[in-house]
Amino acid sequence: MSKMRVGLIGIGGIAQSRHIPAFLQLEELVSIVAVHDIDHERAKEVATKFGILKIFETYQEMFNEVDAIVICTPNKFHAEIAIAALKAGIHVLCEKPMALTAFDCKAMSEAAKQSGKVLSIAYHYRFMKEVQAAKKVMLAGEIGNPLVVRVQAMRRRKVPGWGVFTNKELQGGGSLIDYGCHLLDLSLWLLGDCEPIEIIGSTYNVLSKTEGQVNQWGKFDPSAFDVDDHVTGYIKFSNGASMLLETSWSNNIKEDVIENVSISGDKGGLEVFPFSLNYAKHGMLINSQATWMPGEEKPDLPQAKNFVNACLGLEELVVKPEEAARVSKIMEAIYESSRIGSSVKFKIEGIVG
Known part of the structure; x- marks a missing residue:
């Protein structure tokens, strides 16, 4: 061949x-x-x-x-x-x-x-072994029906000062569309068949427009900064679940980076980074962590393999177009909600106001 x-x-x-x-x-x-x-x-x-x-x-x-x-x-x-x-x-x-x-x-x-x-x-985060492990747990129904999802993709003073990352015309946005989208995507993938029905969001860029700030990832012009460096969102889904999302390039947090997706269900819960399952059983509160899980340390090769094998008809795509489109639909609604100052509601065919 x-x-x-x-x-x-x-x-x-x-x-x-x-x-x-x-x-x-x-x-x-x-x-x-x-x-x-x-x-x-x-x-x-x-x-x-x-x-x-x-x-x-x-x-x-x-x-x-x-x-x-x-x-x-x-x-x-x-x-x-x-x-x-x-x-x-x-x-x-x-x-x-x-x-x-x-x-x-x-x-x-x-x-x-x-x-x-x-x-x-x-969306290469899906190929991380922790995310693959979490998907297996979700498919097995081990935490029951998902109720509340908490998504954090946070960096402390790490605005990308190279390329076109802060150019709104070319990129469409900042921290959400560049960074938060990864954790948003993997959380939606773990939830499975869920459709947003209402979204409220707020975007900020106050910090990155401040002169004389500290930034760990290169220099940029604060006066020309016109994208978001911090975004929050609250998403309600048709199945009753809800999601709290926070993402930032430049935040006054203690840690250098916070990345996690936490899902609470009616039977248990899970944390993705680091991976753990959390239960209440036998009159006890139990947290269990994997001592070993299969998978590559980096997601690059599994992502390339999946794409090539899908092109050859050998396996199913892990990231399907309709799933990626749902991520963009939600991000677009978060930006719109922040712009108009109220929530955005959905019907099946799209945004209705």
């Missing part, structure tokens, strides 16, 4: 640190054959570094040379490139978030259905 030919569109940090190394480990199945970036000189440097033979001036020129692409561009261009590739008969792995709007997500999903090609979104 010939190798699947993969091209990368956008070859910044995430492409070089995560996707290229992962696909290179699958050399029996995959060959990285091409790259494209608007910075042509950087594309040449990366191609030379990783031994990639072809560099294209436009991403469209790449389509005749590849079977699949990985999109690592700013968020604004995800939908445009993905739809063009799918219509050209190319499989797509797109960096998160899926797109800036629920409308664009729907268009991407429809393009995938019409083409019959694979579309997956790189």
